[in-house]
């Protein structure tokens with residue numbers, strides 16, 4: 001029997017999502033259904049689908065509640081092909097905006113909310129401009145695979161970075177080169193990443209630092225979604241890669257320009273290591289009803 005589900009469409013710097021609330025975890029959808037919803041021809045269209053579930057209502061939520069009992073809401077994120085991802089940096093801001101608009105949480109400007117994700121609990125601060133999310137620890141994930149986009153004759157060295165989900169960052173020499181790269185197909189990695197990877201191509205600014213802020217331009221091919229206008233975890237990975245390459249003099253604050261807008265990335269020293277804070281806008285665009 002067909003069921004109807006209220007949904008909201010939203011985006012963060014052009015990275016767009018279909019969101020729906022399922023507080024009691026009763027409307028989990030199959031990967032094919034999620035892919036059909038995200039399809040831009042036969043569905044609502046989006047880079048991903050996000051289900052808002054109470055952490056207490058799904059198995060993955062138990063770990064979130066063990067980490068922080070205040071993490072009442074869990075962001076159940078899937079890519080547009082229906083595959084599950086651990087984390088979505090733009091998604092967690094849009095998710096928070098959605099929870100507020102749906103009346104599921106109250107969050108005045110200046111207040112914070114812990115959100116459960118498969119990459120751990122993320123604390124989201126509401127700011128006058130949008131949201132700033134403590135994405136937790138970043139780390140070099142050990143690999144330096146060669147990366148070849150479809151039209152690049154020569155493979156480039158990349159840098160593997162984990163922000164809870166996997167990324168490979170590749171530097172290119174100029175804006176012209178960045179704009180010309182064909183991201184219509186997933187770049188090839190050598191060796192291949194067993195779990196797949198999001199691949200960011202970046203051009204460090206020239207000059208790299210202006211008024212103490214590092215500058216980067218980036219395009220991304222997302223695992224499970226293809227080229228997107230923005231990727232929050234990708235912006236974090238890009239900033240951390242360029243900071244790593246730049247060495248000791250690199251700043252702690254970065255401005256990452258993506259095709260869909262601008263994201264801020266800041267490194268904050270915490271007791272357990274270097275956390276990264278991602279900031280940017282979240283916009284809800286329309287609502288409707290899905291029949292599944």
Ligand SMILES: N[C@@H](CCC[C@H](N)C(=O)O)C(=O)O
Nearest residue numbers: 085088089090165231232233
């Ligand atoms: N667009 C997201 C990342 C979404 C998940 C990614 N495609 C993956 O599979 O890891 C972001 O803003 O971080």
